Amino acid sequence: MTSGSEYGYNSKVEGNVVVTKLDAAVNWVRKNSVWPMPMGLACCAIELMAVGGSRFDISRFGMEVMRFSPRQSDCMIVAGTVTYKMAEAVRRIYDQMAEPKWVIAMGACASTGGMYRSYSTLQGVDRIIPVDVYISGCPVRPEALLDGLMSLQKKIEREHSVPQLIKGRS
Amino acid sequence: MLEEQKTELLSRFPDLTERKDCTYLAFNVAESQFKKVLQALRDDFGYSFLSNLTAVDWDSAENRFSVVYILFNMTSSNYVGVNVVCADSENPAIATVSDLWPAADWHEREVYDLFGITFTGHPDMRRILMWDSYPYHPLRKDFPLAGKPTDFPSDDVRERMGTTVLPAPMAGGPFTAGTGCSMHKMEPHAKDQSWNEKKTKPTAE
Ligand code: SF4
Numbered sequence: 557m558t559s560g561s562e563y564g565y566n567s568k569v570e571g572n573v574v575v576t577k578l579d580a581a582v583n584w585v586r587k588n589s590v591w592p593m594p595m596g597l598a599c600c601a602i603e604l605m606a607v608g609g610s611r612f613d614i615s616r617f618g619m620e621v622m623r624f625s626p627r628q629s630d631c632m633i634v635a636g637t638v639t640y641k642m643a644e645a646v647r648r649i650y651d652q653m654a655e656p657k658w659v660i661a662m663g664a665c666a667s668t669g670g671m672y673r674s675y676s677t678l679q680g681v682d683r684i685i686p687v688d689v690y691i692s693g694c695p696v697r698p699e700a701l702l703d704g705l706m707s708l709q710k711k712i713e714r715e716h717s718v719p720q721l722i723k724g725r726s
Numbered sequence: 727m728l729e730e731q732k733t734e735l736l737s738r739f740p741d742l743t744e745r746k747d748c749t750y751l752a753f754n755v756a757e758s759q760f761k762k763v764l765q766a767l768r769d770d771f772g773y774s775f776l777s778n779l780t781a782v783d784w785d786s787a788e789n790r791f792s793v794v795y796i797l798f799n800m801t802s803s804n805y806v807g808v809n810v811v812c813a814d815s816e817n818p819a820i821a822t823v824s825d826l827w828p829a830a831d832w833h834e835r836e837v838y839d840l841f842g843i844t845f846t847g848h849p850d851m852r853r854i855l856m857w858d859s860y861p862y863h864p865l866r867k868d869f870p871l872a873g874k875p876t877d878f879p880s881d882d883v884r885e886r887m888g889t890t891v892l893p894a895p896m897a898g899g900p901f902t903a904g905t906g907c908s909m910h911k912m913e914p915h916a917k918d919q920s921w922n923e924k925k926t927k928p929t930a931e
Contacts, residue, residue, distance in 0.1 A: 640891055641857045644880040647887070673894040675864050675873025676856065683889050 578718050586630075586656065587712040588618040590705070593629035593653065595646060598636030600663040600695045612698040617705055626652040631708065632685075633701075637665040638678045650685045656720065658712070660704055661687045664694040728802065731771055739763055745809060752807030760810045761821055764795060768826060773797035773806055779823070779833035781841045785867040790815035791843055795823070812843060822848040840865035 592614075594604055607614045614620050623629040626649045638646055650659070661681050664670035667690045669679035681687060688711055691704040732751065736742055739759065745752040755763050767773040778796040791812040798805055812818040822845040824830040834845040835854035842863035845851060852858065857879040862869055872893040878884040 640879055641855075643878070643889075644857075644883055647880075647883045669894060674871055675862075675869070675891075675894065677894065679892070679894055684883060684887050 579716060580713075582717040582721070583713050583715055586717065587709040589621075590617075590619045590631045590658070590708070590712075591621045591623050591629045592619055593626055593632045593649070594622050594624070595632050595634045595649065596636060597634070597638060597642060597646075598665060600635040600665065603695045603698055603701065604633060604635045604662065607698045607701050612702065614702070614705070617702065617709065619705055626650070627654060629653060630656060631658045631660065633660045633662055634666040634681045634685075634687075635662040635696075637670065637672055638681050638684075639676050640678050641676070643678045643681075643684050646681065647684045656715075656717070658688045658708055659685055660689045660691065660701075660708060662691050662701060662704070663696045664692065667692070670694060735763075735766070735771065738766065745807065748807055750805040750807060752809060754809050754811070757810055757813060757820060760795075760808060761823065761826070764797070764808060764823060765826055767797055767806060767808070771806075772799045772801055775800055776823070776827040776829055776833075777805065779830055779837065781837045781843055781865075783841060783865065783867045788815075789813065791818040791841060793820050793837065793843060817844070818842065819844040819846055821846050824848055839863070842866065 594601065594608075596604055606612055608620065608622060619631075626632075630653060632646075632650055632653065634646065650657070659681075661667040665672060665677075666681045667687075669677050671694070673679075678684065689704045689708045691700050693700050696704075739755075739762070741756055741759065742753040742763070745754055753763070775798040776795065777798040779794070781791055781793045784790055784792065789811045793810045793812065795808040795810070796805055797808070810820060812820055818841075820843060822830065822834055824834060824845070825847070831849065832854060834848055835850070835852060837843050838845060838848075838851060839853040839855050840863055853860065856864070859877070859879065861876055862874055864873070870893065872895070873891065875893060876891045878889045878891055883889060
């Protein structure tokens with residue numbers, strides 16, 4: 557049993573015994589209930605809102621519970637231009653999120669500074685926080701963000717989560 | 727501005743000179759009397775709305791900085807500009823107009839932030855856009871668009887992440903958008919990722 561999708565809910569085995577790896581079970585739980593922290597800083601945030609709306613519907617992936625409190629979220633979606641002045645706040649919010657946590661850099665600005673080659677703009681949010689998924693686009697299309705979220709789910713699936721749980725913070 | 731208003735203004739303030747190169751009527755006003763002129767325009771001529779307050783850096787000119795006020799008349803729907811030259815180019819300073827227009831408060835803070843012109847009598851003369859410890863004034867002509875290296879705003883993040891404020895890579899940087907090609911290729915994209923602001927660009931040899 558290697559592929560994560562084999563551990564999903566299966567009505568045929570309901571009430572019976574399921575044999576799995578603990579890692580896979582924990583990852584399956586984690587990946588299907590990612591609570592995003594919408595760090596909307598510029599125009600990309602509008603596309604992020606579209607993803608939350610009914611047309612693109614982020615809830616198909618178990619991620620609709622957007623929380624504006626870092627304490628309640630585990631995936632920060634950095635949507636927009638990060639200025640040096642805002643960078644401090646972004647880092648602090650990231651610090652306040654509980655482990656395990658992931659970061660998506662949404663769009664050209666968050667990934668590289670984008671078209672803002674200027675004195676005021678942080679050239680990529682990965683200079684202050686670790687980024688798991690970069691999404692290209694200016695702005696990112698909602699489909700691209702959903703694709704990025706699915707890439708994140710695939711990444712979560714491959715993590716060794718149990719050693720992290722035992723050791724505490726990895 | 728109506729002709730008779732202009733005549734009346736010039737008779738009250740004979741030192742005003744008209745600026746020729748403007749799309750609307752504008753005057754050069756001496757620093758000593760500019761507040762009286764602005765107050766008269768606001769109270770007696772109907773220019774009650776401070777539409778814009780900004781500054782110009784004339785680079786190597788003898789008087790480097792001038793502050794520009796643009797007023798709007800709500801009844802006759804026209805503008806008048808007032809241009810005041812700062813006498814001191816090293817530490818430019820000028821009196822605040824935030825007592826005449828409360829809206830000038832944040833405009834003056836922005837001019838202070840980006841040009842380094844101090845407004846005397848201002849209630850809260852702090853930076854408004856850049857962070858408080860930022861050492862430069864970015865709209866001055868001698869400041870490069872890419873910025874200058876300086877310290878990251880917060881000490882703890884700087885200590886943990888080693889992040890500093892670096893000049894942004896400009897033309898020829900790693901990021902580009904296509905021209906004259908199909909729409910999907912015009913998306914901004916990474917041109918060459920073998921170098922960035924930390925790794926130097928490999929030379930041709
Ligand atoms: S990548 Fe483009 S759309 Fe997104 S925040 Fe930056 S400028 Fe706006």
